[in-house]
Amino acid sequence: MSGRVVPHAPIEDGAVAAEPPLPEVGRLLAENRRRLERAPPLAGQSWTDLQREARRSAVEAAREFFRRRGEPVPEGFGEGLILAGHQPELFHPGVWVKNFALHGLARRHGRTPINLVVDNDSVKTTALRVPTPAAVRSENPHAVLIPFDHGSGEAPWEERPIADRALFDGFGEATAAVVRQWGFEPLLTDFWPLVRQEAERTLLLGECFAAARRELERRWGCHNLELPVSVLCGTAPFAWFAAHLLAELPRFHAVYNDAVREYRRRHGIRSRNHPVPDLAAEGDWLEAPFWGWRAGPLTLPSLPADGGEGRVRRGRLFARTRPDWIELRIGEEMWPALPAPVVAWSPDHATTAAWAERERQGLKVRSRALTNTLYARLFLGDLFIHGIGGGKYDELTDELIQRFYGREPPAFLILSATRLLPLQAPPVGPDDRRRLAHERRDLHWNPQRHLPPGNGEIKEWTARKQALIAATPQDAAGRRERFLALRAATAELRAPLMKEEQRLRTELTEVDRRLATAAVMRRRDYAFCLYPEALLRPFCKQFL
Numbered sequence: 001m002s003g004r005v006v007p008h009a010p011i012e013d014g015a016v017a018a019e020p021p022l023p024e025v026g027r028l029l030a031e032n033r034r035r036l037e038r039a040p041p042l043a044g045q046s047w048t049d050l051q052r053e054a055r056r057s058a059v060e061a062a063r064e065f066f067r068r069r070g071e072p073v074p075e076g077f078g079e080g081l082i083l084a085g086h087q088p089e090l091f092h093p094g095v096w097v098k099n100f101a102l103h104g105l106a107r108r109h110g111r112t113p114i115n116l117v118v119d120n121d122s123v124k125t126t127a128l129r130v131p132t133p134a135a136v137r138s139e140n141p142h143a144v145l146i147p148f149d150h151g152s153g154e155a156p157w158e159e160r161p162i163a164d165r166a167l168f169d170g171f172g173e174a175t176a177a178v179v180r181q182w183g184f185e186p187l188l189t190d191f192w193p194l195v196r197q198e199a200e201r202t203l204l205l206g207e208c209f210a211a212a213r214r215e216l217e218r219r220w221g222c223h224n225l226e227l228p229v230s231v232l233c234g235t236a237p238f239a240w241f242a243a244h245l246l247a248e249l250p251r252f253h254a255v256y257n258d259a260v261r262e263y264r265r266r267h268g269i270r271s272r273n274h275p276v277p278d279l280a281a282e283g284d285w286l287e288a289p290f291w292g293w294r295a296g297p298l299t300l301p302s303l304p305a306d307g308g309e310g311r312v313r314r315g316r317l318f319a320r321t322r323p324d325w326i327e328l329r330i331g332e333e334m335w336p337a338l339p340a341p342v343v344a345w346s347p348d349h350a351t352t353a354a355w356a357e358r359e360r361q362g363l364k365v366r367s368r369a370l371t372n373t374l375y376a377r378l379f380l381g382d383l384f385i386h387g388i389g390g391g392k393y394d395e396l397t398d399e400l401i402q403r404f405y406g407r408e409p410p411a412f413l414i415l416s417a418t419r420l421l422p423l424q425a426p427p428v429g430p431d432d433r434r435r436l437a438h439e440r441r442d443l444h445w446n447p448q449r450h451l452p453p454g455n456g457e458i459k460e461w462t463a464r465k466q467a468l469i470a471a472t473p474q475d476a477a478g479r480r481e482r483f484l485a486l487r488a489a490t491a492e493l494r495a496p497l498m499k500e501e502q503r504l505r506t507e508l509t510e511v512d513r514r515l516a517t518a519a520v521m522r523r524r525d526y527a528f529c530l531y532p533e534a535l536l537r538p539f540c541k542q543f544l
Contacts, residue, residue, distance in 0.1 A: 006391045006414060009094065009524065013420040014539070016097075017388070018413065025105050025413060029080075029382050032410040039407035043244060047378075047407070054237035054379035055081055061235055062114055062227040069201075071214065074223040076112030083376050084385040085116030085229075088157050088206030090128060090527035093419040093536060096213075098385050100543035101415055103222045107544075111382055113224040119157035119206050120229045120291060120366035122314060126151065126163075126205075128171075128527055131423065131520050133181040143520055146175050149205060156314055156366070157206035158230040159296055162199060169196055179530055182423055187536060188529040191216060220537055221544055232375075233366050239355035241375055242365065246288055246319050246326045247340050252404055253279050253286045259399040275393045276370060282318065285329070289371045290317040292330040295362035317365060335363055373397050377410050384412045418524045419539050421531060425521035426514035433511050440504040447493040450500070458493065465489040 007017040020028065039047045059081070066073045082105055084098045099115055106113035127145040148171040150164040162168050172192025179186040194212035202208060207228075214226060232238055245252055257278045263269070272278065279287040291314040315330035325337040336358060339350045358365070367375060374397055377384045386394060391414035401409035443450050448462045468486045473479045494501070528536060 006388060006395075007416070009388055009416055010418040011524075013418060016415075016417045018415050019391070020413070022101070022105070022413075022415075025383065026109060028411045028413065029109055029111075032382055035408040035410060039405075042405065050237070051379055054235075054241075054375075055079070057235045057237050058114065058227060058232060058380055059112065059225065061231050062225040065227060065231055066225070069211065071211070072218070072223070074113075074225055076225065077107050078110035078112060080111040080382040081114055081380055082106045082109070082111045082383045082385065083114050083116060083381040085118050085372065085376070086387070087118045087121045088210040089124075090209060090529060092525040093528050093531065093539065094416045094524060095387055096528045097417045097540055097543055098387065098415055099217060099224060100220075100222050100540045102385055103224050104544040105383075105385075106224075114380070115224045115226045116232065116372070116376060117206070117210050117226055117228040118369075118372065120233070120372075121369075122154045122156055123160050123205070128175065128530075129523075129525075130175060130178055130530065131182075131421070131523075131526070132178060143523070143526075144178075146171065146178070154313060155296075156230075156291075156293070158204065158228065159293075160205050161203035162205050162208070165199070168199065172196070175530075182421075184422060184532040186530050187216075187533050190533070191529045220541055222540070229367065229372060230364075233364075234356070234359050236349075236352045236356075237379060238367075238375060239352045240349060241379060242290065242367075243326070243338055243340075243351040243355065245371075246328075246338065247321060248404075249286050249288055249319050249321060249326075252289075253281070255403045256289065256400060259396055259403060263396050263399070275396060276368075280316070280318075285318040285320050288317045288319050289368050291315065291366045291368060292317040292328075292335070293364055295364055314366075336361075369393065370397055370400070374400060377401075377412065378405065381410070383410070386412050386414050388414060388416045390414075417539075419531065419536060420522055420524060421526055422535055423521040425518040428511055428514040428518060430515070433508070433515060436504060436508045436511055440501065440508060443497055443501055443504065444494065445490065447490065447497050450497055451493065458496075461489050461492045465493065 005019070007019050010017045036047055036051070041047070042050060059076070063073050082102055084102045086095055086098070102113040102115060105111075125145075126149040127147040129143045130146050131143045147167060149162055149168050172188055172195070176186050176188050176192075179188065191212055194215050195208050198208040198211045202211075210226070217223065233242075260276060260278055263275060264271075269275070279289065281287070293314050315333075318329050320327040321340065322337075324340060326340045327337045328335040336354070338354050355365075370393065373384060373386075373390065373394055377394075377397070378401065391412070394412060398409040401407060448458075448465060451458050451462075453459075465486060468482055468489060471482055473482050
């Protein structure tokens with residue numbers, strides 16, 4: 001595997017982590033072009049031809065997506081693509097800056113920017129973490145979770161409608177009222193009316209968030225094409241990519257699991273679920289790196305307010321190859337088979353038509369995280385921009401590209417940043433705690449170092465303790481006697497310092513409380529919409 005060093009998330013406010021540095025993107029693009037030209041053919045076709053068709057299809061799908069929504073369609077800056085992607089959630093500024101860097105780098109290097117909306121992932125939470133003003137005075141500093149909807153149910157974003165419209169509509173002002181107590185107006189004040197406006201056009205929770213975010217980006221000079229993964233998975237080139245992988249599933253299955261296990265050994269990971277679980281085998285049925293489900297209705301009339309499950313749940317796709325067919329099932333439910341074998345790409349291939357027919361029937365097959373970037377990096381982009389988490393797991397994607405496709409993996413960019421909320425955190429740090437803890441520990445075990453000189457009794461006990469320290473009894477009884485005597489001498493010397501030790505203990509407790517408060521105030525993962533625009537806008541626009 002590549003031994004690439006993934007940067008840590010930056011800690012300091014305003015810090016940026018980029019690997020490699022952004023001025024080196026031109027070098028990455030040139031190297032990726034050379035790797036593409038050296039790549040051996042896939043199913044009898046050059047990667048250049050495959051990539052050209054996949055790009056054309058993705059760009060047209062993204063433009064059609066914008067046209068259907070009535071949003072202005074950006075022209076782009078060239079034929080090549082630079083891509084990034086994330087779930088349509090309310091992410092933190094360190095994630096959002098990727099969209100602005102995507103636009104800026106694409107313009108600088110003559111490419112078209114496409115942001116993939118990963119709406120095939122499941123909704124993890126329907127609440128936003130917000131630091132409360134009481135955290136400063138509380139014995140237990142905390143941030144509260146304020147819900148913007150009821151329930152989660154692990155439904156995919158593309159299937160998740162708003163369940164409680166009254167709660168959803170009132171979330172913006174209720175949360176802004178909490179944030180205003182810090183003394184600033186959050187971006188949420190302008191953002192949530194845009195979200196509610198989108199809710200008049202679509203039931204989908206994630207699309208409300210994504211469309212409102214795009215409107216803010218356009219106002220700030222960032223205008224990228226955007227493509228939901230749900231739409232991308234319906235394109236003909238993606239269907240060919242998925243069918244080719246399914247036709248070669250026994251080999252891919254072995255390569256995938258070997259690469260995952262090697263990754264765990266390399267990084268000392270014991271969990272069988274990290275970075276991803278192994279692909280399972282059930283007899284001659286092999287698990288494929290795709291999700292599948294039947295499309296559900298975009299209403300949740302039975303969803304309880306206590307967070308019950310939605311109607312749509314993703315299932316793992318299993319496949320079994322036959323000479324002329326690829327049999328499919330989700331769980332125990334058999335799905336219509338796909339024709340095989342998969343030969344060179346053509347837009348009217350039987351597999352492509354069969355894939356489109358299943359989508360029309362509401363049978364959805366969607367890529368997983370690794371498959372998302374596998375397709376995006378190999379078939380679509382001249383460059384993919386990852387966050388730190390994606391940069392870590394794409395070491396595994398590199399290995400899959402090398403072993404399964406037999407070609408050098410395209411290089412990618414890792415980018416993240418930290419912007420802290422403008423909150424008054426207590427002026428305290430870990431060094432303050434270490435200093436106090438060391439002083440208290442030393443006073444407790446070496447009180448003679450903290451006592452004033454000149455007292456005869458203190459001198460006597462100090463001399464006795466030093467003699468005991470220097471002594472080296474040879475038998476167990478002698479060592480036991482020395483231990484008890486040393487403990488007694490230390491206790492005598494400690495007695496005059498009890499008030500000082502109590503003072504240090506109290507100070508240490510207060511420092512711990514202030515550190516906990518500072519940790520709440522200085523979290524880097526609060527949602528972008530909680531920040532004041534005057535702070536966040538110039539921070540994001542620097543990447544343009």
